[in-house]
Amino acid sequence: MTSSLFDERFVFLNQTYKDKEEIILKLGSCMETFQCAEAGYTDELLTREQIAPTALRIHSIGVALPHIHDAYVTTSKIGVLTLTNPVPFKQMGATNKGIPVSIVCLLGIKNERLAKEAVYQLLIKLQDHAFLLAICSLSSSKEAIQLLSKCLVEHEEELQ
Incomplete structure (x- = not known):
């Protein structure tokens, strides 16, 4: 069973970006393009990331979880983007400290x-070092959806 929270249109593996703004623009604009979020969603994501950063270092791997309040979201989706070269994001709770991020999970709930x-739930699963390494080594969108769906499948109906 695959989760409808995860969709191949929102999975981008082994990407190259120069900064976090480009990444957020990519993921946010996908939400808007596929009508899972209303216009303005991406701008709000960018603003929120500046005010309240979402990056964490977990087992030496940088992970960012950009998200905003639900007012803009029309259909719940979780976007996933992995990077070939880490991109600096500001650390959650410490806006002056940067973390090189390799995994970005956009939470549009x-x-x-x-x-x-x-x-x-995602943070709990990300504490598993093997799971993190598996995300970093994903090679197809289908494989990504199968792996990621397992971590939220029991909560999927609530999250829709």
Whole structure:
């Protein structure tokens, strides 16, 4: 079973970007283009990332979890982007410290309370070093969806 939260249109593997803004623009504009978020969503993501950064270092791997309040989201989706070369993001809770990020998970969840639950569930799974390494080594969108769906499948109905 694959989760409808994950969709091949929102999976980008082994990408090259020069900065976090380009990454957020890519993921956010996909949400808008495929009508999973209303116009303005991407701008809000960029603003929120400046005010409240979302990057964490987990087992020496940088992970960013950009997200905003649910007002712009029309259909819940989680976007995933992996980088061939890490890109600096500001560390969560420390806006003056940068982290080289290799994995970006955009959380576009309709309900703010459930978005927090998705972040929590994803963070729990990301603590598993083998899982993190598996994400970094993904080679196809289908493989990515199968792997990532497993971590949220039991909460999928709530998150829709």
